[in-house]
Each structure stands twice: as structure tokens, then as C-alpha cells.
Amino acid sequence: MRGTRTISAAIAVAALPAFASLAHAAGAIEGGGKQALNLPAVIMFFAFVAMTLVITYWAARRTRSAADFYAAGGGITAGQNGLAIAGDYMSAASFLGISGLVFASGFDGLIYSVGWLVGWPVILFLIAERLRNLGKYTFADVVSFRLEQTQIRSLSALGTLTVVAFYLIAQMVGAGKLIELLFGLPYLYAVIVVGALMIIYVAFGGMVATTWVQIIKACLLLGGATFMALMVLITFGFSPEALFKKAVETHPRGISIMGPGNLVSDPVSAVSLGLALMFGTAGLPHILMRFFTVSDAKAARKSVFYATGFIGYFYILTFIIGFGAITFLMNDPSFYKVGADGAYNKVTALLGGTNMAAIHLSNAVGGSLFLGFISAVAFATILAVVAGLTLAGASAVSHDLYASVIAKGRVSEDREVQVSKISAVVIGIVAIILGYIFENQNVAFMVGLAFAVAASCNFPVLLMSILWKGTTTRGVLFGGFLGLVSSVAMVVLSPAVWVKTFGFATAPFPYDNPALFSMAIAFGGIWLFSKLDSSNRAQIDRAAFEQQFIRSETGIGSHKAVAH
Amino acid sequence: MSSISIDTIKNDPQFQELVSKRSRFAWTLTAAILIIYFGFIFVIAFVPKVLAIPLGTGIVATVGIPVGLGVIVSAFVLTGIYVARANTEFDAITQQIVERVK
Numbered sequence: 001m002r003g004t005r006t007i008s009a010a011i012a013v014a015a016l017p018a019f020a021s022l023a024h025a026a027g028a029i030e031g032g033g034k035q036a037l038n039l040p041a042v043i044m045f046f047a048f049v050a051m052t053l054v055i056t057y058w059a060a061r062r063t064r065s066a067a068d069f070y071a072a073g074g075g076i077t078a079g080q081n082g083l084a085i086a087g088d089y090m091s092a093a094s095f096l097g098i099s100g101l102v103f104a105s106g107f108d109g110l111i112y113s114v115g116w117l118v119g120w121p122v123i124l125f126l127i128a129e130r131l132r133n134l135g136k137y138t139f140a141d142v143v144s145f146r147l148e149q150t151q152i153r154s155l156s157a158l159g160t161l162t163v164v165a166f167y168l169i170a171q172m173v174g175a176g177k178l179i180e181l182l183f184g185l186p187y188l189y190a191v192i193v194v195g196a197l198m199i200i201y202v203a204f205g206g207m208v209a210t211t212w213v214q215i216i217k218a219c220l221l222l223g224g225a226t227f228m229a230l231m232v233l234i235t236f237g238f239s240p241e242a243l244f245k246k247a248v249e250t251h252p253r254g255i256s257i258m259g260p261g262n263l264v265s266d267p268v269s270a271v272s273l274g275l276a277l278m279f280g281t282a283g284l285p286h287i288l289m290r291f292f293t294v295s296d297a298k299a300a301r302k303s304v305f306y307a308t309g310f311i312g313y314f315y316i317l318t319f320i321i322g323f324g325a326i327t328f329l330m331n332d333p334s335f336y337k338v339g340a341d342g343a344y345n346k347v348t349a350l351l352g353g354t355n356m357a358a359i360h361l362s363n364a365v366g367g368s369l370f371l372g373f374i375s376a377v378a379f380a381t382i383l384a385v386v387a388g389l390t391l392a393g394a395s396a397v398s399h400d401l402y403a404s405v406i407a408k409g410r411v412s413e414d415r416e417v418q419v420s421k422i423s424a425v426v427i428g429i430v431a432i433i434l435g436y437i438f439e440n441q442n443v444a445f446m447v448g449l450a451f452a453v454a455a456s457c458n459f460p461v462l463l464m465s466i467l468w469k470g471t472t473t474r475g476v477l478f479g480g481f482l483g484l485v486s487s488v489a490m491v492v493l494s495p496a497v498w499v500k501t502f503g504f505a506t507a508p509f510p511y512d513n514p515a516l517f518s519m520a521i522a523f524g525g526i527w528l529f530s531k532l533d534s535s536n537r538a539q540i541d542r543a544a545f546e547q548q549f550i551r552s553e554t555g556i557g558s559h560k561a562v563a564h
Numbered sequence: 565m566s567s568i569s570i571d572t573i574k575n576d577p578q579f580q581e582l583v584s585k586r587s588r589f590a591w592t593l594t595a596a597i598l599i600i601y602f603g604f605i606f607v608i609a610f611v612p613k614v615l616a617i618p619l620g621t622g623i624v625a626t627v628g629i630p631v632g633l634g635v636i637v638s639a640f641v642l643t644g645i646y647v648a649r650a651n652t653e654f655d656a657i658t659q660q661i662v663e664r665v666k
Contacts (some may be wrong), residue, residue: 107632110632113632114604114635117636121593121646125594241623241624244624244625258626260608260628267609274605301646301651302647305643308640312636553582553583553586554582554658555658
């Protein structure tokens with residue numbers, strides 16, 4: 001039993017007005033006690049793995065060129081890409097984390113759902129089609145379109161790898177814990193299985209396999225969540241009011257779960273959190289890569305529309321699931337660690353922590369077979385997301401660092417793809433090792449860190465290079481680097497990390513979320529250093545804006561889909 | 565793309581029309597979603613009690629529920645509005661511009 005180490009996610013989530021502490025991290029799932037081997041779950045999971053390996057084999061045969069490997073040859077349709085984007089977004093953590101948050105604090109869960117969703121319209125209006133028109137395989141293609149290749153790609157690769165590293169560690173640790181809990185598999189084996197499978201998907205199947213794994217998982221997750229929400233609603237005769245009434249009667253916090261609690265306390269934290277949720281999305285490299293997998297700007301737009309629909313629908317489901325979990329679980333001691341006197345805390349004593357609310361609910365509404373299905377889907381979800389992250393990291397190494405920075409473009413396509421595959425293997429092995437090292441660390445803050453870096457380095461750099469004529473190489477380099485360094489520094493010095501993780505008495509930086517400040521530093525830095533830049537390179541950068549602008553607006557000269 | 569076609573496109577009145585129409589539309593919608601979302605966030609930060617008001621006497625559901633769901637739905641609707649216009653009107657204009665420089 002690992003149950004001694006139950007730092008409840010409920011406490012972490014409810015007590016901190018912090019993005020960093022949010023259960024979006026799979027890392028917030030704590031070892032609440034290893035379970036006996038769950039046979040239906042294992043069988044369904046093996047069925048999923050077998051299916052994905054068949055797809056990977058099929059994808060590997062189709063993957064011949066670099067365009068196939070990085071961007072699925074541009075042959076993904078808008079509907080498929082919408083599902084894949086939604087799949088990248090509906091991580092195990094957002095499924096388990098948000099429903100767990102609703103379970104613990106009710107309405108507050110909705111604040112996070114809303115924040116994560118509203119980034120999508122902004123991506124659509126300002127970035128999506130321009131990204132498709134300008135880029136080829138990575139977002140660095142877009143940033144370096146008219147700027148100096150070597151320096152800009154180095155910065156973009158640094159931003160990508162930083163985001164991927166933190167996100168991947170959080171996912172690996174979360175995966176290990178979750179699998180240990182659901183399947184009864186030892187932590188190290190679980191991490192090795194996840195790492196090995198993601199290496200196979202990415203190294204052999206490239207973007208085609210990664211996309212299809214994501215699509216299948218998205219369908220399974222949407223289907224499973226729909227079933228759970230339906231079962232909850234049927235119980236209450238499709239009356240939300242009846243559901244809420246029962247939840248208020250059951251929950252120890254009573255009527256207060258129907259309004260905002262203490263998740264967001266002061267205006268600065270509120271805005272900073274809002275910015276990170278909204279713009280972090282727009283800087284996640286594995287999500288940005290998806291825009292290069294469709295044929296043109298039209299399909300890129302449509303895929304955002306579909307993705308927004310799927311994600312919005314999914315968040316409404318998690319809200320119902322969270323409230324359903326309150327009504328189904330809180331009066332049933334079999335889901336709790338019950339004290340000697342028969343009493344238990346209805347929120348924090350949930351077996352495995354509050355993030356397991358959706359998992360327990362699946363058992364309550366669908367029995368052990370459905371529990372097995374949802375457990376298998378949760379595992380599949382982690383696999384699909386880490387595969388996407390690995391591909392984004394490997395592409396940054398091969399396409400940006402190796403092909404452009406080291407080989408200066410003098411490299412064959414085959415060699416570049418080969419380097420990418422080797423990178424995927426290396427990233428996978430490093431992820432397994434780090435996942436093992438960080439087993440007993442609190443890694444929940446790492447997802448917050450990944451979002452902060454994405455919002456403060458990748459997003460400003462991308463937006464300014466696309467939209468502002470005056471942006472120069474030096475401006476992007478200094479501004480982007482300042483955004484990266486300041487966001488990492490502020491997260492490390494924040495209460496969530498400095499006090500709660502490192503154990504110091506007071507935090508030098510008072511807010512848990514740095515986005516308001518680090519984004520201002522990045523945008524301000526890019527503007528200021530571009531303005532002050534009177535180098536020869538700056539003249540070239542500014543002069544080339546016109547050509548970039550025409551291509552970004554019309555798509556003339558953009559990379560076309562590869563016919564098969 | 566040669567420098568000749570850059571100048572041709574840049575001076576094409578239809579291109580200028582496309583750019584100004586689309587950027588006005590995109591920024592208007594961006595402003596709309598920012599106002600909706602940060603409006604929601606500011607209510608939570610300054611007057612959270614407003615969202616905890618029940619929808620009626622004896623009703624448990626609060627104002628916050630339809631408001632929160634409304635923000636989710638509005639995000640979806642706004643993307644739909646943009647895509648509907650961009651994929652028809654704007655793409656048709658783009659197509660004409662592209663045809664001319666071929």
C-alpha cells in the first residue's frame with residue numbers, strides 16, 4: 001500500500017488559488033493504494049494497444065517523406081484534425097482533474113473549463129490560418145519565416161523542448177501513478193510501458209500514427225464520458241435542478257458549491273490565471289503542429305471549429321460527471337478510506353484522491369466492466385498525449401536544431417527524418433528515466449510551468465512575428481528569451497513551488513501564476529528590442545514582412561498537401 | 565513568389581479589401597470573446613456573490629451555471645460565425661486574387 005502518502009489533490013486544488021496546483025496535471029493523481037489486478041481493464045487496454053499497433057504498422061508503410069512524418073502529408077481532414085486537437089486537449093488530467101475539481105468544489109471547476117476553452121476562438125481568429133499558410137512542420141518555421149534562421153530556430157526549439165520536458169514529466173509520473181492504481185501494475189513497469197509505446201508510435205508511425213491514436217482515443221473518451229453523464233441525468237429524470245439539489249444536500253460544503261469559492265481570490269491572480277489558461281494553449285507546440293496536418297487554411301479553420309465544439313461538449317460532460325460523482329459517491333463508504341469510528345471526509349478521503357472521482361463514478365453507474373473501460377480509456381489518453389509531445393520534441397530537435405541550426409539546411413530529407421526518429425527514442429528513454437526519478441516528487445506544478453512558458457515565450461514570439469511588421473530577429477530573441485526565463489523564475493519563486501514543494505517559509509514572488517507579468521515582459525521585450533534594433537539584419541527582417549504578409553493572408557506559395 | 569506579383573497583389577484593391585474586412589472581423593470577434601471571458605473572470609474576482617444568486621426562490625441552481633455554460637457556448641458560436649464567413653466570402657475573394665496572379 002502506498003496509501004500513506006496521500007497528499008490529497010482536493011487540498012492542493014481547493015486550498016490554492018493556483019494554476020500550478022491544478023489537477024490538470026496527471027501528476028496530481030497520488031498513490032492512494034495499489035489495487036488488485038483489474039482484468040476487464042487490462043483486456044480492454046490490450047485491445048486498444050493492439051489496435052494502435054496495427055495503425056502504427058499501417059502508418060509506417062505510408063510514411064515515406066519528411067512531410068508524411070512531420071505532418072501526415074497534409075492529408076488529415078478538418079473533422080479528423082478537430083478530433084485530434086480535442087484529443088490532445090482532453091488529457092487524462094483534464095478529464096480526471098476537472099471532474100475531480102467539480103467533485104471537490106462544485107462551480108469552481110467550471111472556471112477552469114471555461115478558461116481552457118476560450119483560448120480556441122483567439123487561436124482561430126488570429127493564428128490558425130496564418131500558421132497553416134506560413135508553416136511547414138513546426139511553429140519555428142513560421143517565426144523564422146522572415147527572421148534569421150539559426151537564432152530563431154534555436155530559441156523556438158528551446159521553448160518547445162522546455163514545454164515538452166515539463167509537460168512530459170508531469171504526464172509520465174501521472175501515468176505511472178494512475179496505472180499502478182487502476183491496473184495494479186508496479187510504477188516502474190507502468191512508466192516503461194508508456195515510454196516504450198510512445199517511442200513505437202512516434203518513431204515508426206510519425207504524425208499519421210500519432211494523429212490516429214489521438215482520434216481513436218478522443219472517440220472512446222467522448223463516448224465513455226457521454227455514457228456516464230447520461231446515466232447520471234437518467235437517474236435525475238434529466239432535471240439538472242434535481243441533480244444540483246441532491247448534490248447540495250450531499251456535499252459537506254452545502255449550497256456554497258453552487259457559486260465561486262476561493263479558487264480565485266484577488267484580481268491579479270484572476271487575470272493572470274485567465275491569461276495563462278487562454279494563451280498557454282496557443283503556445284503548446286504539439287497542438288500548433290496539428291495545423292500543418294491539414295490541406296489548407298480552410299481546413300485549418302474548420303478543424304478549430306470542430307475542436308472547440310468537441311472540447312466545449314466534453315467540459316459540459318465533466319461538469320455533469322463531477323456533480324454526479326457527488327451524488328453517487330459521497331454517501332457510499334465503499335469508495336472511501338473510512339476511519340476506525342466509521343467516519344470519513346466526504347471530499348478528501350476518496351480512495352486515490354479526488355481526481356479519481358470520475359473513475360469511481362464509472363464503477364457506480366456501469367459496474368466493473370465499465371470501470372475497466374474507463375480505466376483503459378484513461379490509460380489510452382495518457383499514451384496519446386505523450387506521443388504527441390514526443391513528436392513535437394523530436395521535430396524541434398531534427399527539423400529546427402539539426403537540419404537548420406547544425407547542418408545549415410545541407411541535409412537530406414531521409415537523414416532529417418532519421419534524426420527525428422532517433423530523437424524520439426532518446427526523448428522516450430529520458431522521459432522514462434525522469435518519470436522514475438520524479439516518482440515521489442510533487443510534479444503538479446510542472447503543467448502550470450509548461451503553460452506559463454508556452455504563454456510567455458512561444459505565443460508572444462509567434463504572434464509578434466506574424467502580425468507586427470516591426471518585429472526583428474534581435475527583438476524576438478531577447479523578448480522571447482526574457483519571457484522564457486522570467487516565467488520559469490517566477491513559477492519557481494512562487495508559493496506553489498518555493499513554499500509547498502521546496503519547503504521554504506515565504507515565497508519571493510507572491511502569485512502562483514506569472515502569466516500577467518511574464519507575458520508583459522515578453523511582448524514588451526520584443527517591442528522594445530525590435531524598436532532599438534538598427535542592425536542590417538533588422539532591415540532585412542522588416543523588408544521581408546510584405547512578402548510574408550501576402551502569403552499569410554492569401555496562402556500563395558504555402559505548402560500543399562502531399563498526394564498519395 | 566516574384567517581386568512583381570508581390571507588388572501586383574499589394575496594390576490589388578480586392579486584396580486590400582480582403583485584408584481590411586477580415587482583420588476588422590477577426591479583431592471584433594477577438595474583442596468579443598475577451599470581453600465575455602474577462603467579464604466572467606472579473607465578476608468572479610470582484611463580485612463573486614452575483615454568480616451565487618439562485619435562479620428563483622426554492623431553486624438550487626444559481627446564476628453562475630447558465631453564465632458559465634453561456635461562455636462555453638459563446639466560444640463555440642463565435643468560432644462558427646468566423647468560419648462561416650471566412651470559408652465563404654473571404655475564401656471566394658482570396659480565390660479571385662490568386663487566380664489573377666497565376
